[in-house]
Amino acid sequence: MARVKRASLRALVTKDSQEGEGLLQRRRKVFRAAKQAVIKAGQYAYRGRKIKKRDFRGLWITRINAAARLHEMSYSKLIAGLKAAGLTIDRKVLADLAMNDPTAFGVIAERAKSSLQKAA
Numbered sequence: 001m002a003r004v005k006r007a008s009l010r011a012l013v014t015k016d017s018q019e020g021e022g023l024l025q026r027r028r029k030v031f032r033a034a035k036q037a038v039i040k041a042g043q044y045a046y047r048g049r050k051i052k053k054r055d056f057r058g059l060w061i062t063r064i065n066a067a068a069r070l071h072e073m074s075y076s077k078l079i080a081g082l083k084a085a086g087l088t089i090d091r092k093v094l095a096d097l098a099m100n101d102p103t104a105f106g107v108i109a110e111r112a113k114s115s116l117q118k119a120a
Contacts, residue, residue: 060095067098071109081112084119 027037065075073081082089087108097105 057091060091063095063098064091067102067105068109070102071106071113073109073113077116078109078112081114081116082108085111085115087111 023034023037027033061075064078068075068078089108094105094108097108
């Protein structure tokens with residue numbers, strides 16, 4: 001019979017072993033455990049990329065709300081005022097302004113407040 005060469009399997013083992021290098025104990029030494037760990041790590045990473053977007057949006061809303069309260073407004077009133085004024089600023093930029101440039105955020109908040117009063 002012909003001799004079976006395991007070059008392709010060796011390449012797989014090497015690839016998965018390299019991806020699982022930072023793991024501990026048998027998860028980095030035993031091929032089967034390393035392969036399972038690498039697959040699970042990929043699942044966690046995929047899920048984490050989705051959760052990160054949710055977490056950041058929540059953080060931005062919290063920062064905007066805190067800054068809006070300094071101008072006697074709630075978050076929801078600020079957002080409604082911005083829509084009424086026709087200002088399209090996303091939450092990421094608003095949160096950055098609230099943190100790093102409070103005077104600019106104050107100007108935006110006043111425009112939102114005045115547009116709410118006009119609409120009412």
